[in-house]
Every structure is written in structure tokens, then in C-alpha cells.
Amino acid sequence: MRRTTVSRAYGLGLAAAVALTPAMALAQKAPCIGNSVATTGPAAFGGAAIKMGAETAIEEINAKGGVLGQPLKLIQYDDAGAPPRGIDNTRRIALADKCVAILGGYHSTVSVAQAEPVNTIGIPFVGVLAANTKAIENGRSPNFMFRVSAKDKWVARFLVEKAAAQSKTGKIAFFYENTGWGNGALPDVQAAMKAAGKELVATETFNWNDQDMTPQAIRARDAGADVVLFWALDREGNQIVRSMDKVGYKPTIIGAWGIAGNLGELAGPLANGVQVVQTYTFMGDMDPKKKALWDKISAKYGLKDPSEVKMASGVGNAYDAVYIIAQAIEKAGAYDWAKVREALYQVKLDGLVATYDPAFDASDPERQDAILPKYYKLTAWQDGKLLPIEQTPYGKTN
Amino acid sequence: MTTILQYTLSGLAIGGVYALVALGFHIMWSTAKAVNFAHGDTLMIGAVLAVMGVDAGMPVWLACGLSILAGGAFGVALERIAVRPFTAEANSIGWMLSTIAIGIMAESLATMQFGGFSRALHSPGVDRPLNVFGAGVYAQELLIPAVAVALTLGLGLMQKRTLIGRAMRAVAHDKRAAALMGVNVGRIVAISFGLSALLGAGAGVLVAPVIQASATMGVLLGLKGFAVAIIGGITSAPGVLVAGLLFGVLEKFVEGYISTAAREIVAFSVMIAVLLVFPQGLFGKRETVKV
Amino acid sequence: MSRLHALGFLALAALLVAVPLTADNEYELRLFMLFLIYGLIAVGLNVLVGLTGLVSLGQAGVFALGSYAGAILAVRLGADLITASLGAAAIAAIFGVALAYPTVRVRGVYLAVVTIAFGIIVENVAIEWSALTGGTTGLSGIPTPNVFGYELSGYGFYGVLAATLLLATLAAHNLKDSRYGRAMLAVSQSEIAARSLGIDATAMRILAFVAAAVTAGVAGAFYSFLNAYISPDIFTFSDSVRFLLMVILGGAATTFGPVLGAFVLTYLPEYLQDFQLWQKFAYGALLLTVMFVLPRGVLGTAGFVLKRLRPPARGLSAADMEMARVGLPAAARGATAELVTQGLTVRFGGLTALSAANLRVKGGEIHALIGPNGAGKSTFVNAISGVYQPSEGAFGIDGEDLTGKRQHQIARLGLSRTFQNTELFGDLTVLENVLVGGQSRLSYGLADALLRTPRRRREERDLRAAAVGLLAFVDLTDHAKEAARHLPFGLQRRLEIARALAARPRLLLLDEPAAGLTTQEIGSLADMIRKVAAAGVSVLLIEHHVDLIMAVADTVTVLDYGQVIASDRPGVVQNDPRVIEAYFGSPVAHGDFAEVPA
Structure with a gap:
């Protein structure tokens, strides 16, 4: 009671003079990780995957005694995929809940918007799905934005490499959604093509909820592309492959992970052979480590089949990200934003998705990303299932 | 040439959906001088269920x-709950906001029950595309504008030949006079909302194999359907049909020759321009001032 | 300003000072700043929705325009907070005018759709024009706000926001109380009557749209500084709905309602997050509940209940009566007030409703215009009051040509009218109706209205005195504070006459004033008409009621099939065989003209 009176009086005295800068927030932070993610709306499955991974990791950590002797908590907010709500949640996590770090969500636009308050406040942010390059590589120093997920710049290189290998004519087209995610990837893909000594023969865009993409398909077909790169979600990805089918166009399709959800169900046989990059999957053969995690998750969330997890990369990434943060807190020896940020560069971990050695590299602005391209996995749709490409007929042609 | 044919066919398919949605708006407006602002969600309900x-x-x-x-029942219930209590008021804020509210609730319920994903509704109409002089189109897509035309004709026949149809016309013409003639206006309005919801849900079922069912599929289709109804002249069923088909084709050509993102800008600008020149829409009846 | 409102403003100011001092952390303060921004939008939107009764479902589009204008000015040109918000206000104002333009042709649900379309267009232009707006990636790196080169601290920016909201609320309150607010309310309730009293309805709607746009534009600029990041998906249709709901929830047309609504809807999402998956459903349910339980909004309902519990006096206070200038003001401009029409013709398609009608109303006379149903009387009245444009011919008052002028211009030049089916401003009080009638003669401007200058106070006081005098003339002072629609029919007719007289016309046009009145009421109406004429105002009386015409008219003109068939003293016209034939279809030896259904 007395303390609040004092602090109020203190506030009164300083109110006119002191700026509301993050410097005020020197106090000890709480042992919690905040998570702003879409748990409602069309991409709620992404939020659900992140939640599974993060909750499971935190449960394991707490079972072993928590961090710095205290149990870790996960505070979950819904951003519904809307940037302003992402910004509000970021501030709420940092300033009201005083958590030690933030996990990012599914939507690139939200992550890009969060970069501003994150760096102004100075709280470590670890993205676990959204792949937009600029959200993390934002030119700020010190940069508090980190990521344990795929990065479009690297995904672009990875996919262009695969495309170049599979193209017979050397003509490659690019289809991307007209959103922060798709538009953000455009320069990455163009740069990757240039680096490979090639140029896109068609660059086509479309909006969410578009029902027919025949104009785009016709242009790509007439440009002679035999491989098409996708930056699309399942719903629109389905419309594109159907529109291609209508105009008699059957290129090889390689996509970023927006079409890793239920393209197989939507497009039926048309999806067969569509290749998708991922960082993690429960599909196909499981090694013992994966099997153990699957048993735990399937029991906890009542899942019967691995295909029920729509965005398994989110589970794997979030799981690893929580372990990385926990280790950074232990190394920092305090629930302190700046110290934890420093410690993130020291973390070494043998994770689900990758072997992090170290997780991040302070000397390289590109290495605010933890998962290197060599850990990216190519999967392919086969009769409604998205399997590691080696386990499908399409892997053999490579 | 093939390209132009392709755009036209694809445009007619989308336009058919707009026309079906707009036809629903026409029916509601005629009798109630109010509409379900969330009519797009009726379409969603049909597809999702x-x-x-x-x-x-x-x-x-x-x-x-x-x-x-079920869609039809939803329409009747919505009219009773969210429209009727507000139609007596002079301005339209009441039923606009209350129907929007019901739309939000329906969409949120659907997201919870159905998930955020788009889902396919299987139909033999989309198994393989038909080749029409080099352009590709699904049989289902050709079916949609055909159904829209048939329903417009059917609606016209119904309004001329059947008792309910005539009562609907009477109510549309003059509510008070119709009531004096012994027409149960409340019931006719309810029937018209039910009928328009049947059309909406039917459109949802028809279009689901082509564009997939999802909780959010209705919003934009609803808004565009309303825009089409206004352009065509909401008092005229054939006008609404023509405007819907034209609107769909226009969109495809804008997409094809300008860009996808320009589509919304062009389409809605056209709508405003049409309203400025023809305040009652292209085929709507003008209402005169009387003092 | 009433005591209750003064108290309200004090409470709001106290709240705005107290919050930053007690906020527990920066997040709480920022959330409150967000509320201040939304409050600004809602206060402006209330002018449009509450006063003119127009619905905008595209306010997020205007908000987006302001945000982008402010952000682009700040990021690309290094503008400070003031320049950026002024720029945003200017651009928003231009689009406000553009949005108001369609209202000339379309209303109601059509207008709502136009505004929705506008919002969608803005959103997509922001996506498409990526060189300027950053496209879907959005604009980031908006600098911390500074004013004249001084960087604003968090509290400094808070101060700017708080002061802006307080001043905007005060300005909106002053506007509502002024001639402009009254005119907007009048236009929303009966446009035709408002126009007939010299109010330029289009100008009022443009003003309302601009007020709503400027506040939303400034709010947008503030928002971009507060968030330091904007992208197209911040400005969606559901945000437009939310802004409208703020106004409705708080109470449309109330002073503090929009502020309250903005407060509730800023904080609500914080609490709805607890509903997890159900939060959107809960929001929808809340919206529906508001529409059912509080259609007038929280403050509107509170005011309503308060009135029920402690009904205010229906009549005027002694002080009011004291200051009244009792009696009828002398005719304006000391003119002869002579109306002349020459060959006035109105055609609707192939139908000639009025054919080459020549008529002269001499200064100060009572001139009756009669004729069987369908003879063209209403067409004549509507033509000379500007509702219809004559196809041929001309008309003017005291040599001043009025042909082709618009309704409100004709009214301002001295022609006032009443309506066959009364067209009162039903929700305004009796006194306010008369005030609206007299306000085309006020000369104070928008700045006077917003700032409550001495000039405005003086003019309003004079107008009020004159209005009370007119109420005394028609014997309605006991009902002065009642809503006009609660008046019995006979009194409504009288009120319409008082309202028309308030404009100090040269010519008063009475369109069937005796219809529906009792014999006794007709008697006092006759007295009234005589007094009006005695004051130098010419009266053109369209009437069926023979006794009244015989009692008051100096001249009678008879119309039949759109043509003038007689014009003379009542006694002469009464016996004119052509008139008798027009009424009875065949010559009758003797009789008088009564209403015969056509």
C-alpha cells in the first residue's frame, strides 16, 4: 500500500519531465514468455501449432525445475492476424506483464509491425513461423528481433536451387499473394534468381479469396515456364492449380510453406507432386525423438493422426525456440531483457529442427535467424498427404 | 481470342454467384425496404453446412x-430477430448494424465449428475441365450462371402466377395498401427473407465446389453482391442479373489486362460512378418526390 | 451551455489529467492514448450520424487517408506533428467533400454502400500504390512526434492528444448548439421543409462530411505517430463498423456519447481476449444487444430516462417571456411584396400539370388560389417555391426574377411556405422549429459558432426573442419545449405558420392550412391570416374551405386543368359560370364551390 503511494507520488513529480522511455523499465522481469499469435481467424491453425510446441516445451522445462529455479509461464494473446492487435499485445506483454521474451506468430504483416515496438522497448522477440525477411533483418542495432523459423531470403535461394535443377527449359515463373508475406518475398526470389544467373519469365500476383486465376495461369503458360514457384496459402494455391488445369498447363510446382496445410484435400489429385519447403513434419517415418514428441503431443491434445497437425513446422520451431530462450535466461542469470538478448548469441542446443551451434551470431546481421537452410526439408503432396519428398515417387526424379 | 473467351467464361461463373447473391438482396429489399447486410454469410452457411x-x-x-x-430457416429467423424490430425507424442504422452483428456471430461460430481452413465440397462438376474452343471451364462453373438465369425467370413467373408472388409484388408496391387488401405483410416479408436466404444458401452450395467452403468466404461475396444489386437497380430482378454477370466479366478483364489488385479499385469505382449517373441503378425505378 | 454539460466537460478534463498520473505502466497509458484517438474519430462521426442522420460505413477509409498522409509527410518530408496533421486534415477534408457529393443524388442504404465502396477503394489503393505507401508491407519507421523541432516525450504527445479530444468535443458541442447544428438536425428530419426555410441542405451535408473527415484525418495522423507503423489491413470494413458503433453505443447526437462509446470499444477487446475463441462472437452479441437494449445509446437513454423522471417544463419560463419581442415583426425590407407569374408552365413527361398560368399577388393582399382536385394548385405551389423547375414561363417577387432559382434561394429571397401534409421537424422542440425558421437571417459564421463568440450569442439571443414572440402570436408558448411531433394536429398547423413567419417572408404561402381543423380553429386561423397581411406580408392561400376564403381573401384565382379560368374578388368569382362548371361539371344556377372528389 505504502509503496504504491510512493510510486504514484514519484510518478506525479516526474510526469511532466520524464519521457516514457524503456529506460524506466529496469526492474526485474517476470519468468514468463508472452505469445502473440492468431488463435482465431483463418490462420488459427498456425497459432494452434505454435501453442502445442511452446506448451510442451515449457511443461518439460518446468518438470525439470524451470529456469533459475522458477517455473516458466506462457502468456497467450490473440492477434487475430491484425497488425494493430499484434502491436498492442507486444506492449502488453512487455510493459504490463513484464515477460522476459515474446514468441512471434504466423502472419508476416504482424511480425513486421511488431519490430517497431520490440526494438523501441528492447524486449527479445523470437519469431517461430512468419518468414518475412525484413521483419528480422530490419537494420536496427541492437536488434531484438530473432527467429527460429524459415526465412524467405533463404527459402527463396533454396527453392530457386531446386527449381533450376528440375527445370528443363530453364524458364521459371513466380506466383505470390498480394500481402505482406508475398510482396516481401518478391525481392528475395528475384535476388535468388539473379544469383542463379536466371530471370523470372512471369511474375504473377493474386489476392486472398480470389476464386479464379486463369489470367495469371495463361500468362505463365504463354511465357513458357515449366517450373512455378508459389508463395501462396492453401486456398489460393488450390485455385491456381485448378486454373492451370483449366488452361491445360502442367508445370512443376515448388512452394513456400503456405501450401503445407490442406492443399491435398482441396485440390485432390491435382496436388500430387506439388513440393513444399518445411522445417519440421510429423508425416512419414518418425525417428525415436520425433516419435516421443508425437506421443506426448497426441496424448495431450487428443490427436489421432499426424496429418491433423496442420503446420507441424510451427510445433517444431516453437518447441526449439522455448528451449533456446530458457537456456539464454540460464546463461544470463537473470530475467533481464538486455542480458537475455546477449545470452541468446551464446546458446548451443541440439534441437528438434536443427542443431544450433550457436543459435544466433552477433557478428552477422543475417544470423538473427537460427535455422540454417541446410535444415530446410522438401516435402511433396501425395494422395492428400504431405510426405518427405524422399518417401514419394517425386523424390526419385531429383 | 481464346484468352478473351476464357476471361468471359470465368467471369460469367463468378458473375453468376454475384447475381444469385444480388437476387436475394432484390427480394428482401422489394418487400421490406431493408436487407440482411450479412447476406454473404447466408451463402457461407449453405456451403459450410x-x-x-x-x-x-x-x-x-x-x-x-x-x-x-437450414439457410432458409436462418433467413426467416434473422428477419424476425434483427430486421423487423427496426424497420419502423426512419433511418437504416438499426437493421444495418443488427444484421451485421448476426453476421459476425455466424462467422465466428462457423470458424469455431469448421476451423479456419477452406474445405472442398466434392462435386462431379469439377473433376475435369471442359474445353470450349480452347478455353477451359468446369461444368459446375457453367451451371452457376445458368441457375441464376433460370431462377430469375422462375422468380418472375412466381411473382406473376402464384398467390404468394402476387402478394409479394403488392407489398413491394405499397405496404399499407397491401395490408388493407388483407395481405399479411409480416408473413410476406418473412417469406421473402426466407426465399432470399434459400437462394443465398443455394448459391453457397453451388459455388463451394469451385471456390471451396470456409467461414470467411461470404464477406466479400456479400458486399459485391450488394454492390451489384445497387448497380443493377435493386428493384429490378432482370437488372440485377445482368449487372451481376457483367460485373463478373468486367472483373476478369481488369484482372487479365490491368492487374489483380486493380480489380477492387475499378469495380467499386464503377459502382460509385453508376450511382452518380443513375441514382436508382441501371434498371431501377425512379421514386418521385411528392409534397 | 447547460450546467450539466459544463459539469461533463469538467469531469472529462479532470479524467484526462488524472489518467497519466495514475497509469501503472506505459502500456496502460498507450491504450488510453488509443482511446483518445478513437474518441476524436467518434466525435467527428457523430456530427454526420447524429446530426444529419447519414450513415457512413467507410470512416476507416478516411482514417486511413489521414494516417497515410501524416505518415508519408513525416517519413518522406520530415514534417513535424503539426504539419503532418494539418496535411492529413486537408486531404481528408477534400475527400469529405467528394464523399458528400453523392448525397446530392443518393441517400440511405445507397449512401452506406457508396461509403463502403470508398473504404474498400482506399484500402486497395494503399495496397496497390506501393511506391508511396509501402504496399502490403506497410510504412514503418515513422519518427517520434516533434513540434517545431522539439521532440515530444510520451507525456507531451499525450498532452496533445488529450487537448485535441477535449477541444474537438467542445467544438462539436458548440456546433450542435448553433445554427449549423440546428440546420443539420432539421435537414435530417425534413429536408424539404429545411430547404423551404432557406437552409442549403447540400451545404449542411457537405459541412457534416467535412467535419467527420477532418477529425478522422487528424486522428489518423496521430495514430500513425503513436503506432510508428501502418499497413493497409489496419483499416478494414469492420473498423468502419466499430467507429459507427462507438457513436451509436455512446448515444448519437449527444455531446459525450461518442467519447464514452470510444472508451468502451477501445477497452473491450482487452477483456474479450478472455473469451478466447468466443471473442468475436461475444463482440457480435454485444453489438446486437446494444441495438436492442440501448438503441439511443447509453447517454441518449440516460437523458431519456432523466426526462421521464423529472419532466422539464413544457412552456417557457417567465424570463423567456420577459425578453420576448411580443407580436409580429414588421414585414422585412419594407417592400411591396408583389408576386407575379407569367406563363408559368410545368410538364411531367407528356402531361401538362400547369399551363401558362398568370397570377399576380399584390403587396399585402390575401390571395386565394382554388380549384378542383388535380387542377394544378400543388404544382403551382411547388413551382414557385422551387421544388419543381418550371418548363416555361417566369415568376418573381417585387421585380426580382426567381425563375430557375433553387428552393433555399427562393426562400431566402422572401417566400415562405407551409405544407399540405405538415412537414415539421418532429424531434425538435416547438421553439427550435421556429428558431430554424428564423435562422437564414443570422449572419454569424462557422468560426463564431465553434468559438461561441459574443456576436453569436447576441444574434442567437435576438433570434430567440423573436421566436418567442412568434410563439406568443400563434399561442403556443405553453408548448414551447415539447417535441413538435407530440403536438395535436391543429397546433402543428399553427406551428408551421409561426415557423414560416420566422423567416420574415415577403410572401407567405399557405398550402391548405385549414385542412383537418375544427370550425373554432379555422376561426382563429382567419384572424391570424388577417394579422399577417396587416403586418405587410402578402399571403397566397391555397384552400378548399369556402368559409375561410370568403372571410379573408381579397382576391380569388381559380385553376382548372392547369389553367387560370378566373381571377377576381370572391363575390364575383363565386358567380362566374365557368368556375361553377369547373366544380360541378355543368352550369348550376346558384351555388358555392365545395370540394368535390375528382
């Missing part, structure tokens, strides 16, 4: 039939 029905093991035809009926 059909998919859920198939999930539950029903045969496709039964699932579709039941979901259309």
Missing part, C-alpha cells in the same frame, strides 16, 4: 438439401 453434412456421413445430395433448408 453442406461440407459438415458430408463429413457426418450424409450423401452429398442430402447434405446440400438440408443445408439449403
Whole structure:
């Protein structure tokens, strides 16, 4: 009671003079990780995957005694995929809940918007799905934005490499959604093509909820592309492959992970052979480590089949990200934003998705990303299932 | 040439959906001088329930039939709950906001029950594209504008030949006079909302195989359907049909020759321009001032 | 300003000072700043929705325009907070005018759709024009706000926001109380009557749209500084709905309602997050509940209940009566007030409703215009009051040509009218109706209205005195504070006459004033008409009621099939065989003209 009176009086005295800068927030932070993610709306499955991974990791950590002797908590907010709500949640996590770090969500636009308050406040942010390059590589120093997920710049290189290998004519087209995610990837893909000594023969865009993409398909077909790169979600990805089918166009399709959800169900046989990059999957053969995690998750969330997890990369990434943060807190020896940020560069971990050695590299602005391209996995749709490409007929042609 | 034909056919398919939605707006407006602002969600309900029905093991035809009926019931209930209490008021804020509210609730319920994903409704109409002089199109896509035309004609016949149809016309013409002639205006308005919801849910079932069912599929289709109704002249069913088909084709050509993102800008600008030149829409009746 | 409102403003100011001092952390303060921004939008939107009764479902589009204008000015040109918000206000104002333009042709649900379309267009232009707006990636790196080169601290920016909201609320309150607010309310309730009293309805709607746009534009600029990041998906249709709901929830047309609504809807999402998956459903349910339980909004309902519990006096206070200038003001401009029409013709398609009608109303006379149903009387009245444009011919008052002028211009030049089916401003009080009638003669401007200058106070006081005098003339002072629609029919007719007289016309046009009145009421109406004429105002009386015409008219003109068939003293016209034939279809030896259904 007395303390609040004092602090109020203190506030009164300083109110006119002191700026509301993050410097005020020197106090000890709480042992919690905040998570702003879409748990409602069309991409709620992404939020659900992140939640599974993060909750499971935190449960394991707490079972072993928590961090710095205290149990870790996960505070979950819904951003519904809307940037302003992402910004509000970021501030709420940092300033009201005083958590030690933030996990990012599914939507690139939200992550890009969060970069501003994150760096102004100075709280470590670890993205676990959204792949937009600029959200993390934002030119700020010190940069508090980190990521344990795929990065479009690297995904672009990875996919262009695969495309170049599979193209017979050397003509490659690019289809991307007209959103922060798709538009953000455009320069990455163009740069990757240039680096490979090639140029896109068609660059086509479309909006969410578009029902027919025949104009785009016709242009790509007439440009002679035999491989098409996708930056699309399942719903629109389905419309594109159907529109291609209508105009008699059957290129090889390689996509970023927006079409890793239920393209197989939507497009039926048309999806067969569509290749998708991922960082993690429960599909196909499981090694013992994966099997153990699957048993735990399937029991906890009542899942019967691995295909029920729509965005398994989110589970794997979030799981690893929580372990990385926990280790950074232990190394920092305090629930302190700046110290934890420093410690993130020291973390070494043998994770689900990758072997992090170290997780991040302070000397390289590109290495605010933890998962290197060599850990990216190519999967392919086969009769409604998205399997590691080696386990499908399409892997053999490579 | 093939390209132009392709755009036209694809445009007619989309336009058919707009026309079906707009036709619903026309029916509601005629009798009630109010509409369900969230009519797009009626379409969503039809599509989503059909998919859920198939999930539950029903045969496709039964699932579709039941979901259309459920859509109709939704329309009647919505009229009773969210429209009728507000139609007496001079301005339209009341029913606009209350129907928007019901739309939000329906969409949120659907997201919870159905998930955020788009889901396919299987139809033999989309198994393989037909080749029409080099342009590709699904049989289902050709079916949609055909159904729209047939329903417009059917609606005209119904309004001329049947007792309910004539009562609907009477109410549309003059509510008070119709009441004096012994027409149960409340019931006619309810019937018209039910009928328009049947059309909406039917459109949802028809279009689901082509564009997939999802909780959010209705919003933009609803808004565009309303824009089409206004452009065509909301008092004229054939006007609404023509405007819908034209609007769909226009969109495809803008997409094809300018860009996808310009589509919304061009389409809605055209709508405003049409309204400025023809305040009652292209085929609507002008209402005169009397003092 | 009433005591209750003064108290309200004090409470709001106290709240705005107290919050930053007690906020527990920066997040709480920022959330409150967000509320201040939304409050600004809602206060402006209330002018449009509450006063003119127009619905905008595209306010997020205007908000987006302001945000982008402010952000682009700040990021690309290094503008400070003031320049950026002024720029945003200017651009928003231009689009406000553009949005108001369609209202000339379309209303109601059509207008709502136009505004929705506008919002969608803005959103997509922001996506498409990526060189300027950053496209879907959005604009980031908006600098911390500074004013004249001084960087604003968090509290400094808070101060700017708080002061802006307080001043905007005060300005909106002053506007509502002024001639402009009254005119907007009048236009929303009966446009035709408002126009007939010299109010330029289009100008009022443009003003309302601009007020709503400027506040939303400034709010947008503030928002971009507060968030330091904007992208197209911040400005969606559901945000437009939310802004409208703020106004409705708080109470449309109330002073503090929009502020309250903005407060509730800023904080609500914080609490709805607890509903997890159900939060959107809960929002929808809340919206529906508001529409059912509080259609007038929280403050509107509170005011309503308060009135029920402690009904205010229906009549005027002694002080009011004291200051009244009792009696009828002398005719304006000391003119002869002579109306002349020459060959006035109105055609609707192939139908000639009025054919080459020549008529002269001499200064100060009572001139009756009669004729069977369908003879063209209403067409004549509507033509000379500007509702219809004559196809041929001309008309003017005291040599001043009025042909082709618009309704409100004709009214301002001295022609006032009443309506066959009364067209009162039903929700305004009796006194306010008369005030609206007299306000085309006020000369104070928008700045005077917003700032409550001495000039405005003086003019309003004079107008009020004159209005009370007119109420005394028609014997309605006991009902002065009642809503006009609660008046019995006979009194409504009288009120319409008082309202028309308030404009100090040269010519008063009475369109069937005796219809529906009792014999006794007709008697006092006759007295009234005589007094009006005695004051130098010419009266053109369209009437069926023979006794009244015989009692008051100096001249009678008879119309039949759109043509003038007689014009003379009542006694002469009464016996004119052509008139008798027009009424009875065949010559009758003797009789008088009564109403015969056509």
C-alpha cells in the first residue's frame, strides 16, 4: 500500500519531465514468455501449432525445475492476424506483464509491425513461423528481433536451387499473394534468381479469396515456364492449380510453406507432386525423438493422426525456440531483457529442427535467424498427404 | 481470342454467384425496404453446412438439401430477430448494424465449428475441365450462371402466377395498401427473407465446389453482391442479373489486362460512378418526390 | 451551455489529467492514448450520424487517408506533428467533400454502400500504390512526434492528444448548439421543409462530411505517430463498423456519447481476449444487444430516462417571456411584396400539370388560389417555391426574377411556405422549429459558432426573442419545449405558420392550412391570416374551405386543368359560370364551390 503511494507520488513529480522511455523499465522481469499469435481467424491453425510446441516445451522445462529455479509461464494473446492487435499485445506483454521474451506468430504483416515496438522497448522477440525477411533483418542495432523459423531470403535461394535443377527449359515463373508475406518475398526470389544467373519469365500476383486465376495461369503458360514457384496459402494455391488445369498447363510446382496445410484435400489429385519447403513434419517415418514428441503431443491434445497437425513446422520451431530462450535466461542469470538478448548469441542446443551451434551470431546481421537452410526439408503432396519428398515417387526424379 | 473467351467464361461463373447473391438482396429489399447486410454469410452457411453434412456421413445430395433448408430457416429467423424490430425507424442504422452483428456471430461460430481452413465440397462438376474452343471451364462453373438465369425467370413467373408472388409484388408496391387488401405483410416479408436466404444458401452450395467452403468466404461475396444489386437497380430482378454477370466479366478483364489488385479499385469505382449517373441503378425505378 | 454539460466537460478534463498520473505502466497509458484517438474519430462521426442522420460505413477509409498522409509527410518530408496533421486534415477534408457529393443524388442504404465502396477503394489503393505507401508491407519507421523541432516525450504527445479530444468535443458541442447544428438536425428530419426555410441542405451535408473527415484525418495522423507503423489491413470494413458503433453505443447526437462509446470499444477487446475463441462472437452479441437494449445509446437513454423522471417544463419560463419581442415583426425590407407569374408552365413527361398560368399577388393582399382536385394548385405551389423547375414561363417577387432559382434561394429571397401534409421537424422542440425558421437571417459564421463568440450569442439571443414572440402570436408558448411531433394536429398547423413567419417572408404561402381543423380553429386561423397581411406580408392561400376564403381573401384565382379560368374578388368569382362548371361539371344556377372528389 505504502509503496504504491510512493510510486504514484514519484510518478506525479516526474510526469511532466520524464519521457516514457524503456529506460524506466529496469526492474526485474517476470519468468514468463508472452505469445502473440492468431488463435482465431483463418490462420488459427498456425497459432494452434505454435501453442502445442511452446506448451510442451515449457511443461518439460518446468518438470525439470524451470529456469533459475522458477517455473516458466506462457502468456497467450490473440492477434487475430491484425497488425494493430499484434502491436498492442507486444506492449502488453512487455510493459504490463513484464515477460522476459515474446514468441512471434504466423502472419508476416504482424511480425513486421511488431519490430517497431520490440526494438523501441528492447524486449527479445523470437519469431517461430512468419518468414518475412525484413521483419528480422530490419537494420536496427541492437536488434531484438530473432527467429527460429524459415526465412524467405533463404527459402527463396533454396527453392530457386531446386527449381533450376528440375527445370528443363530453364524458364521459371513466380506466383505470390498480394500481402505482406508475398510482396516481401518478391525481392528475395528475384535476388535468388539473379544469383542463379536466371530471370523470372512471369511474375504473377493474386489476392486472398480470389476464386479464379486463369489470367495469371495463361500468362505463365504463354511465357513458357515449366517450373512455378508459389508463395501462396492453401486456398489460393488450390485455385491456381485448378486454373492451370483449366488452361491445360502442367508445370512443376515448388512452394513456400503456405501450401503445407490442406492443399491435398482441396485440390485432390491435382496436388500430387506439388513440393513444399518445411522445417519440421510429423508425416512419414518418425525417428525415436520425433516419435516421443508425437506421443506426448497426441496424448495431450487428443490427436489421432499426424496429418491433423496442420503446420507441424510451427510445433517444431516453437518447441526449439522455448528451449533456446530458457537456456539464454540460464546463461544470463537473470530475467533481464538486455542480458537475455546477449545470452541468446551464446546458446548451443541440439534441437528438434536443427542443431544450433550457436543459435544466433552477433557478428552477422543475417544470423538473427537460427535455422540454417541446410535444415530446410522438401516435402511433396501425395494422395492428400504431405510426405518427405524422399518417401514419394517425386523424390526419385531429383 | 481464346484468352478473351476464357476471361468471359470465368467471369460469367463468378458473375453468376454475384447475381444469385444480388437476387436475394432484390427480394428482401422489394418487400421490406431493408436487407440482411450479412447476406454473404447466408451463402457461407449453405456451403459450410453442406461440407459438415458430408463429413457426418450424409450423401452429398442430402447434405446440400438440408443445408439449403437450414439457410432458409436462418433467413426467416434473422428477419424476425434483427430486421423487423427496426424497420419502423426512419433511418437504416438499426437493421444495418443488427444484421451485421448476426453476421459476425455466424462467422465466428462457423470458424469455431469448421476451423479456419477452406474445405472442398466434392462435386462431379469439377473433376475435369471442359474445353470450349480452347478455353477451359468446369461444368459446375457453367451451371452457376445458368441457375441464376433460370431462377430469375422462375422468380418472375412466381411473382406473376402464384398467390404468394402476387402478394409479394403488392407489398413491394405499397405496404399499407397491401395490408388493407388483407395481405399479411409480416408473413410476406418473412417469406421473402426466407426465399432470399434459400437462394443465398443455394448459391453457397453451388459455388463451394469451385471456390471451396470456409467461414470467411461470404464477406466479400456479400458486399459485391450488394454492390451489384445497387448497380443493377435493386428493384429490378432482370437488372440485377445482368449487372451481376457483367460485373463478373468486367472483373476478369481488369484482372487479365490491368492487374489483380486493380480489380477492387475499378469495380467499386464503377459502382460509385453508376450511382452518380443513375441514382436508382441501371434498371431501377425512379421514386418521385411528392409534397 | 447547460450546467450539466459544463459539469461533463469538467469531469472529462479532470479524467484526462488524472489518467497519466495514475497509469501503472506505459502500456496502460498507450491504450488510453488509443482511446483518445478513437474518441476524436467518434466525435467527428457523430456530427454526420447524429446530426444529419447519414450513415457512413467507410470512416476507416478516411482514417486511413489521414494516417497515410501524416505518415508519408513525416517519413518522406520530415514534417513535424503539426504539419503532418494539418496535411492529413486537408486531404481528408477534400475527400469529405467528394464523399458528400453523392448525397446530392443518393441517400440511405445507397449512401452506406457508396461509403463502403470508398473504404474498400482506399484500402486497395494503399495496397496497390506501393511506391508511396509501402504496399502490403506497410510504412514503418515513422519518427517520434516533434513540434517545431522539439521532440515530444510520451507525456507531451499525450498532452496533445488529450487537448485535441477535449477541444474537438467542445467544438462539436458548440456546433450542435448553433445554427449549423440546428440546420443539420432539421435537414435530417425534413429536408424539404429545411430547404423551404432557406437552409442549403447540400451545404449542411457537405459541412457534416467535412467535419467527420477532418477529425478522422487528424486522428489518423496521430495514430500513425503513436503506432510508428501502418499497413493497409489496419483499416478494414469492420473498423468502419466499430467507429459507427462507438457513436451509436455512446448515444448519437449527444455531446459525450461518442467519447464514452470510444472508451468502451477501445477497452473491450482487452477483456474479450478472455473469451478466447468466443471473442468475436461475444463482440457480435454485444453489438446486437446494444441495438436492442440501448438503441439511443447509453447517454441518449440516460437523458431519456432523466426526462421521464423529472419532466422539464413544457412552456417557457417567465424570463423567456420577459425578453420576448411580443407580436409580429414588421414585414422585412419594407417592400411591396408583389408576386407575379407569367406563363408559368410545368410538364411531367407528356402531361401538362400547369399551363401558362398568370397570377399576380399584390403587396399585402390575401390571395386565394382554388380549384378542383388535380387542377394544378400543388404544382403551382411547388413551382414557385422551387421544388419543381418550371418548363416555361417566369415568376418573381417585387421585380426580382426567381425563375430557375433553387428552393433555399427562393426562400431566402422572401417566400415562405407551409405544407399540405405538415412537414415539421418532429424531434425538435416547438421553439427550435421556429428558431430554424428564423435562422437564414443570422449572419454569424462557422468560426463564431465553434468559438461561441459574443456576436453569436447576441444574434442567437435576438433570434430567440423573436421566436418567442412568434410563439406568443400563434399561442403556443405553453408548448414551447415539447417535441413538435407530440403536438395535436391543429397546433402543428399553427406551428408551421409561426415557423414560416420566422423567416420574415415577403410572401407567405399557405398550402391548405385549414385542412383537418375544427370550425373554432379555422376561426382563429382567419384572424391570424388577417394579422399577417396587416403586418405587410402578402399571403397566397391555397384552400378548399369556402368559409375561410370568403372571410379573408381579397382576391380569388381559380385553376382548372392547369389553367387560370378566373381571377377576381370572391363575390364575383363565386358567380362566374365557368368556375361553377369547373366544380360541378355543368352550369348550376346558384351555388358555392365545395370540394368535390375528382
